[in-house]
Amino acid sequence: AQTVTQSQPEMSVQEAETVTLSCTYDTSESNYYLFWYKQPPSRQMILVIRQEAYKQQNATENRFSVNFQKAAKSFSLKISDSQLGDTAMYFCAFMKHYNAGNMLTFGGGTRLMVKP
Amino acid sequence: ETGVTQSPTHLIKTRGQQVTLRCSSQSGHNTVSWYQQALGQGPQFIFQYYREEENGRGNFPPRFSGLQFPNYSSELNVNALELDDSALYLCASSKGQGRGRVSEAFFGQGTRLTVV
Numbered sequence: 001a002q003t004v005t006q007s008q009p010e011m012s013v014q015e016a017e018t019v020t021l022s023c024t025y026d027t028s029e030s031n032y033y034l035f036w037y038k039q040p041p042s043r044q045m046i047l048v049i050r051q052e053a054y055k056q057q058n059a060t061e062n063r064f065s066v067n068f069q070k071a072a073k074s075f076s077l078k079i080s081d082s083q084l085g086d087t088a089m090y091f092c093a094f095m096k097h098y099n100a101g102n103m104l105t106f107g108g109g110t111r112l113m114v115k116p
Numbered sequence: 117e118t119g120v121t122q123s124p125t126h127l128i129k130t131r132g133q134q135v136t137l138r139c140s141s142q143s144g145h146n147t148v149s150w151y152q153q154a155l156g157q158g159p160q161f162i163f164q165y166y167r168e169e170e171n172g173r174g175n176f177p178p179r180f181s182g183l184q185f186p187n188y189s190s191e192l193n194v195n196a197l198e199l200d201d202s203a204l205y206l207c208a209s210s211k212g213q214g215r216g217r218v219s220e221a222f223f224g225q226g227t228r229l230t231v232v
Binding site for chain 1: 149156
């Protein structure tokens, strides 16, 4: 079974600053996907970024980037130029590679507050 | 908006009752997963349906059951409700593309179930 751990229950950052959210995971799989999801007060999970484990290059989506360390089983999210709209819960998630769908294992979440 | 709709948005039930939650998947998606998110925690995978058949289940008792219909919409049924079943129930749909291929999961806004 897989486990995902987010060790930072809450974080805050000033608008326009950079913040990094941590995530570690445990698995015996060699091929898998990792995700960061954002859950604003509207409750809807929104995909922020995904990383395929077989790719060494770290994924980047505009202001969001990851630091994927496969050997260390670490997958952190960096948010640059933080905006007020980034305030939300952030969840790290794991999914096995061979999967017809979306069986995700989530971490406990990090509540991020962006301050003006 | 992701195109995944859930109903109802809120629901209050009494312990011991039965409840049915509904999810309409995004157009073109054939896979639906259900998650339970207790307050302040990450979502936990309940089960997944692919082309009308259950093809994965998390650590939930048999009183949690589901259906997927020919139009790929889905229902989650919970019998003999317990107080601990109070949670946000999230539905996610994706397009299953067969073994080894993954498409993005799109989430609905969830149903908030309160058991009293």
